[in-house]
Amino acid sequence: MGFFLEVVLGGLMAGVLYSLVALGFVLIFKASGVFNFAQGAMVLFAALTLVRLMEILKETFSPFLIALLLTIAVMIALAWVIERLVLRPLVNQPGISLFMATLGISYVLDGFGQAVWGSDVYALDVGIPKRPIVLFESMVPGGVLVPSEDLAAALIAGLLVLGLGVFFQRTRIGRALRAVADDHQAAQSVGIPLNTIWVIVWTVAGLVALVAGIVWGSKLGVQFSLGLVALKALPVLILGGFESIVGAVVGGLIIGVGEKVSEVYLGPAVGGGIENWFAYVLALLFLLVRPEGLFGERHIDRV
Amino acid sequence: MLYREAGQFKTTYGADQAVFPIRQDQLFIALWLAVGFVLVPLVSSEYLLRAILIPFLILALAALGLNLLVGYCGQLSLGTGGFMAVGAYAAYNLCVRIPALNPLVAFLLAGGVSTLVGIAFGIPSLRIKGYYLAVATLAAQFFLDWVFSRVAWFSNNTPSGSITAPPVTLFELTFDTPVKKYSLCLSILVLFAAVAKNLVRGRIGRAWMATRDMDVAAEIIGIRPMYAKLSAFAVSSFFIGVAGGLWAFVHLGSWEPLAFDVNRSFSILFMVIIGGLGSILGSFLGAAFITVLPLVLNQLPQWLGISISTAMISHLEAMIFGCLIVFFLIVEPLGLARLWRIGKEKLRLWPFPY
Amino acid sequence: MSTAPPQRHIGDVLLKLDGISLAFGGVKALDDVSFEVRSHEIRAIIGPNGAGKSSLLNVINGVYHPSQGAVTYKGTTYRQMRPHEAARRGIARTFQNIALFKGMTVLDNIMTGRTLKMHAGFLFQCLYFGKARSEELAHRRKVEHIIDFLQIEHIRKTPVGRLAYGLQKRVELARALAAEPELLLLDEPMAGMNLEEKEDMCRFILDANDEFGTTIVLIEHDMGVVMDLSDRVVVLDYGRKIGDGSPDEVRRNQAVIDAYLGVRH
Numbered sequence: 001m002g003f004f005l006e007v008v009l010g011g012l013m014a015g016v017l018y019s020l021v022a023l024g025f026v027l028i029f030k031a032s033g034v035f036n037f038a039q040g041a042m043v044l045f046a047a048l049t050l051v052r053l054m055e056i057l058k059e060t061f062s063p064f065l066i067a068l069l070l071t072i073a074v075m076i077a078l079a080w081v082i083e084r085l086v087l088r089p090l091v092n093q094p095g096i097s098l099f100m101a102t103l104g105i106s107y108v109l110d111g112f113g114q115a116v117w118g119s120d121v122y123a124l125d126v127g128i129p130k131r132p133i134v135l136f137e138s139m140v141p142g143g144v145l146v147p148s149e150d151l152a153a154a155l156i157a158g159l160l161v162l163g164l165g166v167f168f169q170r171t172r173i174g175r176a177l178r179a180v181a182d183d184h185q186a187a188q189s190v191g192i193p194l195n196t197i198w199v200i201v202w203t204v205a206g207l208v209a210l211v212a213g214i215v216w217g218s219k220l221g222v223q224f225s226l227g228l229v230a231l232k233a234l235p236v237l238i239l240g241g242f243e244s245i246v247g248a249v250v251g252g253l254i255i256g257v258g259e260k261v262s263e264v265y266l267g268p269a270v271g272g273g274i275e276n277w278f279a280y281v282l283a284l285l286f287l288l289v290r291p292e293g294l295f296g297e298r299h300i301d302r303v
Numbered sequence: 304m305l306y307r308e309a310g311q312f313k314t315t316y317g318a319d320q321a322v323f324p325i326r327q328d329q330l331f332i333a334l335w336l337a338v339g340f341v342l343v344p345l346v347s348s349e350y351l352l353r354a355i356l357i358p359f360l361i362l363a364l365a366a367l368g369l370n371l372l373v374g375y376c377g378q379l380s381l382g383t384g385g386f387m388a389v390g391a392y393a394a395y396n397l398c399v400r401i402p403a404l405n406p407l408v409a410f411l412l413a414g415g416v417s418t419l420v421g422i423a424f425g426i427p428s429l430r431i432k433g434y435y436l437a438v439a440t441l442a443a444q445f446f447l448d449w450v451f452s453r454v455a456w457f458s459n460n461t462p463s464g465s466i467t468a469p470p471v472t473l474f475e476l477t478f479d480t481p482v483k484k485y486s487l488c489l490s491i492l493v494l495f496a497a498v499a500k501n502l503v504r505g506r507i508g509r510a511w512m513a514t515r516d517m518d519v520a521a522e523i524i525g526i527r528p529m530y531a532k533l534s535a536f537a538v539s540s541f542f543i544g545v546a547g548g549l550w551a552f553v554h555l556g557s558w559e560p561l562a563f564d565v566n567r568s569f570s571i572l573f574m575v576i577i578g579g580l581g582s583i584l585g586s587f588l589g590a591a592f593i594t595v596l597p598l599v600l601n602q603l604p605q606w607l608g609i610s611i612s613t614a615m616i617s618h619l620e621a622m623i624f625g626c627l628i629v630f631f632l633i634v635e636p637l638g639l640a641r642l643w644r645i646g647k648e649k650l651r652l653w654p655f656p657y
Numbered sequence: 658m659s660t661a662p663p664q665r666h667i668g669d670v671l672l673k674l675d676g677i678s679l680a681f682g683g684v685k686a687l688d689d690v691s692f693e694v695r696s697h698e699i700r701a702i703i704g705p706n707g708a709g710k711s712s713l714l715n716v717i718n719g720v721y722h723p724s725q726g727a728v729t730y731k732g733t734t735y736r737q738m739r740p741h742e743a744a745r746r747g748i749a750r751t752f753q754n755i756a757l758f759k760g761m762t763v764l765d766n767i768m769t770g771r772t773l774k775m776h777a778g779f780l781f782q783c784l785y786f787g788k789a790r791s792e793e794l795a796h797r798r799k800v801e802h803i804i805d806f807l808q809i810e811h812i813r814k815t816p817v818g819r820l821a822y823g824l825q826k827r828v829e830l831a832r833a834l835a836a837e838p839e840l841l842l843l844d845e846p847m848a849g850m851n852l853e854e855k856e857d858m859c860r861f862i863l864d865a866n867d868e869f870g871t872t873i874v875l876i877e878h879d880m881g882v883v884m885d886l887s888d889r890v891v892v893l894d895y896g897r898k899i900g901d902g903s904p905d906e907v908r909r910n911q912a913v914i915d916a917y918l919g920v921r922h
Contacts, residue, residue, distance in 0.1 A: 035434045085629070086629055086633075089633040090632060090633060093632070093636070095433055095434070096379060096433060097632050097636060099379075099433075099434060099437070100572075100576060100628060100632060101628065101629050101632050101633075103569070103625075103628060104624070104625040104626065104627070104628030104629040104632070105625060105629065106625070107621045107622065107624050107625030107628070108621070108622045108625030108626055108629075109625075110618075110621050110625075111617075111618040111619060111620070111621030111622035111623075111624075111625065112618070112622055114614075114618045115615060115618040115619065115622065119614065119618075231441065231565070234437075234438045234441065235438065235442075238435065238438055242434075273449050273452070273453050274449075276445055276448065276449050277442065277445040277446045277448075277449050280438070280441060280442030280445050280446065281442055281446060283438055283439075283442060284427060284438075284439050284442045287427050287430070287431050287435055287438065287439055288426075288427055288430060291430060291431050291435060315794075316794050316797045316798065316801075317790075317794055320793065320794070320797065498783045498784070501782060501783055501784060501785035501789075502782055502783060504785070505777075505782045505785065505789055505793060506772060506775045506777065506782065506789075506792075506793075507779070507782055509761070509765055509768060509769045509772070510769070510772060512758060512760055512761050512765070513758050513761070513769050515760065516757075516758035516759055516760045516761065517756055517757075517758060517759075519720070519740075519756070520752070520756035520757070520758070521758075521769070522739070522740045522741050522744075523718060523720065523740040523741070523743070523744060523750065523756075524744055524749070524769060524770055524772060524773075524832065524833075524836060525741050525744030525745060525772050525773040525836070526741065526769065526772050527741050534779075581760065
C-alpha cells in the first residue's frame with residue numbers, strides 16, 4: 001500500500017511538472033487561438049538563460065535574483081520579437097500555418113539557446129529544499145517518502161494556477177484576453193489593441209515557461225531533453241481541453257499518475273518503456289471519445 | 304519568346320487535360336528525364352550519388368506521399384517516420400522470413416502493410432482535425448518507435464537492435480553499385496510520381512482537395528469524408544512505406560529504430576512545407592532543398608574561411624531551418640513550387656516585363 | 658418586372674416537412690414548421706433575419722438534424738440523414754456565405770459537383786486509363802455545357818478565391834447544377850449583387866427550372882425577385898411559419914406585413 005501511494009505521489013509530482021508546461025500552451029491558445037509548439041523550447045531557453053546568467057553573475061551579492069530579473073527581461077524581449085516577426089505577418093492565416101510557424105520558432109530557439117549558452121547539462125540550484133519528507137505516517141507504516149522539492153513544485157504550480165485564474169477572471173487585461181481569444185475582429189472593434197495583447201500573452205506564457213524551467217531544471221538539471229517536454233504537453237491538453245487552465249492541471253496530473261502507475265505495474269510485462277507512449281495513446285482514446293477534453297468546449301460550425 | 308503558347312490550340316478536352324499541355328513543357332520534361340536517367344549517372348561521383356542523390360530520391364518519394372496527405376487532403380500528419388519504419392521493418396521481415404521473396408516485391412507488400420497501419424491511424428481523422436490530428440499521428444509515431452525497439456520479433460531477435468537488410472535484386476541483377484541503386488530509386492520515383500499525378504487530377508484528387516478546402520461543403524455535394532480522408536491516408540502511407548523500405552535497404556543498408564524517429568517526421572514535413580503544399584513538383588523541390596542545405600551549411604565555414612565547431616553548425620542549422628519555415632509561411636505559403644510557377648509566368652512574357 | 662410566371666407542369670409533392678423543430682442549446686431555431694414543395698415548382702422562403710430560413714435548408718439536406726418532426730422526400734421519410742445521402746438522392750444547394758473550394762479552379766470546383774456520377778475504379782484512376790479517362794472527358798463535356806449556360810467560360814481556369822463575389826455565386830450555382838439535382842436549394846443566391854447581376858441570376862434560375870426541370874427552393878430578401886420568380890412562398894418569423902401561399906396571397910397577409918414586409922408610408 002505504501003509503495004502504491006509512493007508511485008501515485010511520484011506520478012502526481014511528475015504530473016504537476018507537465019501541467020506547468022501545459023499552462024503556457026493554454027494561455028497562448030486561450031488568447032490567440034495559436035497552438036504554440038515552441039512552448040517547450042521556451043521552457044528550455046528560459047532555464048538555460050537563467051542558469052548561465054547565474055553562473056556569470058556568481059560573484060555578485062545575489063546571483064539568483066539578478067539573473068532572474070534579467071531572464072524575465074529576456075523573455076519579454078522574446079515575446080516582443082515573436083509578435084513582431086512571426087505573429088503579425090501571419091495574422092489572418094489559418095491555425096495550421098501558425099502552428100507550423102511555432103514549429104519553426106521552436107527550432108530557432110533550440111538552436112539559438114544552445115549556440116549561445118552551450119549544450120551541456122547544468123545543475124540549477126535556486127534554493128528549493130531537496131530533503132525528502134515523510135508523509136502519511138499515521139495511515140501507512142513507515143510513512144511515504146516525498147521529495148520536498150516536488151512538494152515545492154506542487155505549491156508553486158498551485159499558486160500559479162490561482163494567480164492566472166484570478167488574472168483572467170477579474171482583471172481588465174484578463175477580460176481583454178478572453179475577448180481576443182473569442183473573436184479577433186470583434187475585440188479590435190471595441191478598441192482592444194491586438195498586438196499589445198499578444199505581446200502580453202506571450203510574455204506571460206514566457207514567464208510560466210520560466211517557472212516551469214526553474215522547477216524542472218532544479219529537479220532534473222537543465223538539459224536539451226527539457227525541450228521534448230513540449231511533446232508531452234500535447235496529450236495533457238487533449239485530456240484537459242485546449243482552453244482550460246483547470247484542464248491543464250487535471251490533465252497533467254492524470255497523465256503523470258497514469259504514466260508512472262502503468263510503467264511500474266504493467267511495464268515489466270511488456271519490457272518497459274510504456275512511459276514513452278502511454279500519454280499519447282491515452283490522448284488518442286480521448287480524441288475518439290471526447291475530443292474537446294474534460295474541460296474544453298464543443299465547437300459548433302455554422303454553415 | 305521561347306515559352307509562348309501561341310499557336311498551340313487544344314481541340315479536344317483530352318488535349319487540354321494532359322499533364323503537360325504546353326509543348327515546351329513536354330520537351331522540358333523529356334529533357335529532365337534524359338538528364339536524370341542518362342547524364343547524371345555518367346558524370347556523378349560515387350559520393351554524389353551515395354550521399355546526396357539517392358537519399359534525395361527516396362526522401363522525395365516520402366515527401367510526395369506526405370504531400371498527398373497534408374497538402375492535397377489537408378490532414379496534418381507528424382507520423383511519417385513511423386510509417387517509413389513500418390515499411391522498412393515489414394520489408395525486412397518479409398525478406399528474412401520468406402527468403403524466396405524478391406525484395407522489390409517485398410517493398411510493394413511492405414507498402415501494403417504500411418497502408419493498413421496508415422488507415423488504422425487515420426481513423427481518428429474522421430472525428431478530429433488540425434492540431435488534434437497532429438497529436439494522434441504523434442501517438443502513432445511514438446507508439447511505432449516503441450514497438451520496433453522493444454518487440455524483438457521485428458528485428459528478428461537481433462540482440463543489438465540494429466539489423467542489416469539483404470541486397471535488392473531483380474531477376475539476375477543485383478543493385479549493389481551506387482549507379483544501379485540510383486537508377487532503381489529514380490525509376491521508382493518517376494513511376495510513383497506519375498501515379499500521384501493521375502490520382503490528383505482525377506476524381507479522387509478533387510475529393511481530397513474539396514475535403515481540405517471545406518469538408519462540410521464537400522460532404523454536401525456527395526463526397527464522403529471517410530473515403531476521402533482514409534484513401535488519402537492509405538495512398539500516402541503506401542508511398543511512405545515504400546520509401547521506408549528503400550531508405551533501409553538501398554540507402555542505409557543496416558539501421559536501428561532511431562533512423563525513423565520524430566525528427567525524420569519533422570524533416571519530411573518541412574520538405575513539404577518549404578517545397579509547397581499541394582504540389583507534386585513542390586515535394587521534389589522541398590526534398591532537394593532540405594537534403595542539400597545541411598551539406599551547404601557544413602561546407603560554408605570552410606568556403607568563408609571561418610572555423611566553426613560541428614556542434615555549432617548543427618545549432619545554426621536548426622536556427623536556419625526554423626527561420627526558413629517561418630519565412631516561407633509568411634512570404635510564400637505555397638512554397639518553392641509557387642515561386643517556380645511565378646518564374647514560369649515571367650518566362651512566358653520574357654523578354655517583355657509584362 | 659411584374660408578369661406572371663409562365664405556366665409550368667407543376668407535379669406532385671416532392672418534399673414535405675412535418676412539424677420540424679430545431680433547437681441549439683436554448684435557442685429555438687425552428688418551431689413546428691410544416692409545408693410542402695411540389696415537383697418543378699419554384700418555392701421561396703422569406704422572412705426577417707434570424708427567422709430560421711438557412712436552418713430550414715440545412716434540415717432539408719441533412720446538415721442539421723431536427724429535434725422533432727420529419728422530412729419526406731420522394732416518398733421516403735427520414736429524420737437523420739447525412740448530407741452526402743441527400744446529395745445521393747438528388748438534392749443540391751448553394752450557401753449564403755459561399756462554400757466553394759478556394760484552392761481549386763472554377764473548372765475543378767464544378768467537376769466536384771459531378772463526383773457522384775463518376776465510378777471509375779482506383780486502379781484505373783492511378784493510371785488515368787480506360788474508364789477513368791473516358792469518364793473524365795465525358796463529364797468535362799457536361800460541365801462545359803453548364804459553363805456555357807452560365808456564361809463563365811472566360812474564368813474556367815481561374816482559382817476560385819480570386820473571383821469577384823458575383824462570379825463566385827455563379828460558380829456555386831454551376832457546381833450545384835452539375836450534379837443534375839432534382840431539388841435545388843438556393844440560400845440567398847442574389848445577395849450582394851447589383852441589378853444587372855440579379856437579372857442574370859434570375860434568368861439562370863428560371864432557365865434551370867425550365868430546361869432541367871429542377872425544383873427550386875430559394876431564400877431571398879428581394880421581394881421583387883420573390884414575387885416574380887416563385888410559384889408559392891413560405892414566410893418564417895422567429896422560427897415559426899406565419900404565411901404560406903401564392904405571392905399575392907402572402908403579400909396581403911397581415912401577419913406577414915407586420916413581421917416583415919411593412920406598409921407603404
